[in-house]
Amino acid sequence: QQQQQQQHCRDPLLGWLEIAISYRESFHSLDCTMVRARDLPAMDAAGLTDPYCKLNIVTPEGHTKYTRWQRTKTVHKTRNPEFNETLQFVGVEPEELGNSLLYVALFDDDKYGHDFLGAAKVCLSTVHSTTQYRISVPLGIEDQYSNEADLSQNWPNGKMLISLCYNTKRRALVVNVKQCINLLAMDNNGSSDPFVKLQLKPDAHKNKKHKTSVKWRTLNPIYNEEFYFEASPHDLNKEMLILTVWDKDLGKSNDFLGSLQLGAQSKGERLQQWLDCIRLPDHFHEKWHALAPDNPTH
Known part of the structure; x- marks a missing residue:
């Protein structure tokens, strides 16, 4: 038991969430008000975050009751958001209340x-x-339900697996474009011919640009291609790596499929990967990121 208590003391406290719940029996409706959260983890370099909540009910059998997770609005640039938003779960029987849980996962909103x-x-x-x-309620660590809430989020432009390494011998940032999944289909055959453009900005001389080979007729291209950008670790604190995915069209302009930006101005996992790459050089740091629908190079 002492070991359990010690273990409990080591669990990181990720902040607090204040909730107000009421049940209207005549409507079989559970009304859940997300009042506010306090002391959430910081997600950007300024020490701020853009939080929102996703809610569901967990049944006595340990399953989520609703396929669709409810979501609050995002409160921007604060670790102490005031949500003051009520979400309703309809179809909750009085006898269900006894053994069910309200489950709330908080996420940082980033494209x-x-x-x-x-x-x-x-x-x-x-x-x-x-x-x-x-x-x-004290906020705890990730579990199967927060993973399910995360998977319920929609990334229509797909995702990209990127590996970064700062090579001290060559004084260069090494970027390995590993693969993409679930890209948009742009061609009549329900597929695309994707390739990735990379640029490290600011790029005054327009010489910090690379691109991968084209992978024909696939929405899940595997590249495993490495590119070098000369830069000092100090430079990297001020630079931004911009990756854009394109569908190769012969004879006409290429279609834009999605984008990703990594740098000291990024947030969350993107910022973490960039900082790890600078702090722990000569090691590859690999992460999946979502692709955004806007083209930052325009």
């Missing part, structure tokens, strides 16, 4: 990936139809 901030579980057995139940 290249929503990073996990913390999760809260609330037993619904304490909820009565007469009064509103208010509670402040």
Whole structure:
């Protein structure tokens, strides 16, 4: 038991979430108000985050009750968001309350990936139809439900696996474009012919540009191609790597498929990967990121 307590002390506290819950029996409706969160983890270089909540009910069997996760609005640039938003779950029977949980996962809103901030579980057995139940819950670490909430997020432009390494011998940033998955289909055959353009900005002389080979007729191209950008570690603190994915069209202009930006101005996992690459040189740091629908090179 002592070991358990020690283990519990080591669990990181990811902040707090204040919730108000009420149950309207005549409507079989559970009304969940996300009031506010406090002391959330910082996700950008300025020490801020852009949080939102995703909610579901976990049944006594340990399954999520609803296929669709409910989502609050995003509150921008704060670790202490005031949500004050009520989300309703309809079709909750009174007898379900006894053994079910309200599950809330908080994420940081970013167009290249929503990073996990913390999760809260609330037993619904304490909820009565007469009064509103208010509670402040400590936020805990990732689990199967937060992963499910994460997977329920839609990335229509697909994802990219990128590996970064700062090579001290060559004084260069090495970028390995590994692969992409679930790219947009641009051609009549329901496929695309994707290639990736890379540029390290600022690029005054327009010589910090590379591109991968074209992979024909696939939405899940595997590249494993390496590119070198000369830069000092100090330079990298001020630079941004811009990756854009294109569908090769012979004889007409290429179609844009998605973009990713990595640098000291990034957030969450993107920022972490960039900083790890500078702090721990001569090692590859690999991560999946979502592709955004806007073209930053325009």
